[in-house]
Amino acid sequence: xxxxxxxxxxxxxxxxxxxxxxxxxxxxxxxxxxxxxxxxxxxxxxxxxxxxxxxxxxxxxxxxx
Amino acid sequence: xxxxxxxxxxxxxxxxxxxxxxxxxxxxxxxxxxxxxxxxxxxxxxxxxxxxxxxxxxxxxxxxxxxxxxxxxxxxxxxxxxxxxxxxxxxxxxxxxxxxxxxxxxxxxxxxxxxxxxxxxxxxxxxxxxxxxxxxxxxxxxxxxxxxxxxxxxxxxxxxxxxxxxxxxxxxxxxxxxxxxxxxxxxxxxxxxxxxxx
Numbered sequence: 027x028x029x030x031x032x033x034x035x036x037x038x039x040x041x042x043x044x045x046x047x048x049x050x051x052x053x054x055x056x057x058x059x060x061x062x063x064x065x066x067x068x069x070x071x072x073x074x075x076x077x078x079x080x081x082x083x084x085x086x087x088x089x090x091x
Numbered sequence: 092x093x094x095x096x097x098x099x100x101x102x103x104x105x106x107x108x109x110x111x112x113x114x115x116x117x118x119x120x121x122x123x124x125x126x127x128x129x130x131x132x133x134x135x136x137x138x139x140x141x142x143x144x145x146x147x148x149x150x151x152x153x154x155x156x157x158x159x160x161x162x163x164x165x166x167x168x169x170x171x172x173x174x175x176x177x178x179x180x181x182x183x184x185x186x187x188x189x190x191x192x193x194x195x196x197x198x199x200x201x202x203x204x205x206x207x208x209x210x211x212x213x214x215x216x217x218x219x220x221x222x223x224x225x226x227x228x229x230x231x232x233x234x235x236x237x238x239x240x241x242x243x244x245x246x247x248x249x250x251x252x253x254x255x256x257x258x259x260x261x262x263x264x265x266x267x268x269x270x271x272x273x274x275x276x277x278x279x280x281x282x283x284x285x286x287x288x289x
Contacts, residue, residue: 031194033186040263044237044244045255064199071203071270079238082216 030054035065039072102142106135109155116156119220120163120235122228126170130162137162160240164250167232171251186267200270203278215277222272226265233258234265 030038035058038051047055059066113134117127137158138145148154191197206215223231233251236242242250244258251258 031190032196033190033194036186036267037263040266041259043266044259044262064196067200067202068270071200072266074203074205075266075269075273076238078216078219080241081212082219083239083241 030058032058032062032065032068035062036068039065039069043072043076102145103139105151106138106155109152110135112152113155113159117159117163119223120232120239121166122224122231126166130159130166133162133165134159163240164236164242167236168250185264189267189271200274201279203273218277219269219273222269222276225272226268230261230265230268233261234269237262 035055038047038055041047042051042055059069110131113131114127117130118124121127121130134155138155141158145151145154189197206212223235226234233247233253236247236250237244244255244262247253248255248258253261
């Protein structure tokens with residue numbers, strides 16, 4: 027994969043949470059992240075979303091005990 | 092003779108006490124009150140029949156949730172077999188407005204500040220639940236199996252009889268929609284942080 031656009035990056039970041047990305051895909055992401063703060067933030071947000079879902083699964087206990 | 096209520100077994104009482112929690116868990120996952128009710132009922136029956144298996148385990152709720160997860164998956168599997176549950180695979184035009192024609196962000200994502208403290212965390216998770224409730228049915232189902240029950244995509248594909256690609260598309264859509272919803276309702280607008288846009 028050559029220079030992906032931000033839109034394509036969002037897709038890759040999401041898939042990276044569900045499958046192992048190929049070498050080329052990972053390199054393309056790294057290169058893109060170096061230049062693009064927006065996509066770096068997006069990647070962080072996806073991590074935060076995943077963590078929030080885990081907190082939700084755990085926290086349902088306490089909140090609705 | 093004190094008028095004691097007819098002695099229900101302790102175990103049965105303890106199970107009943109968990110019902111509201113289990114119902115919430117199942118409803119969040121299945122988004123269908125009847126299906127949730129059924130799954131919980133089956134869970135409690137299975138638990139009652141399997142009381143011996145519980146002996147010695149420390150946490151009743153954890154044990155019941157484990158059973159419930161299986162019942163939820165059964166329920167989803169049944170629903171997936173129904174003819175109505177065809178693929179809802181359109182393209183991702185829904186998210187096009189986020190990007191310019193060249194595929195770059197129109198509105199660059201801004202860093203999210205983690206909720207601080209227990210209260211804020213609790214409110215945040217409340218907003219997350221509201222956002223989950225707004226997802227389309229099938230999208231939500233896949234996302235919840237993935238991120239709430241923690242199944243991997245292979246398992247999800249198998250259960251729902253969909254291709255991995257379809258699965259990734261649905262997960263992508265769920266994440267994009269949740270990101271927008273959280274951005275709007277929690278992180279971004281109205282919290283004063285919109286000011287450092289740009």
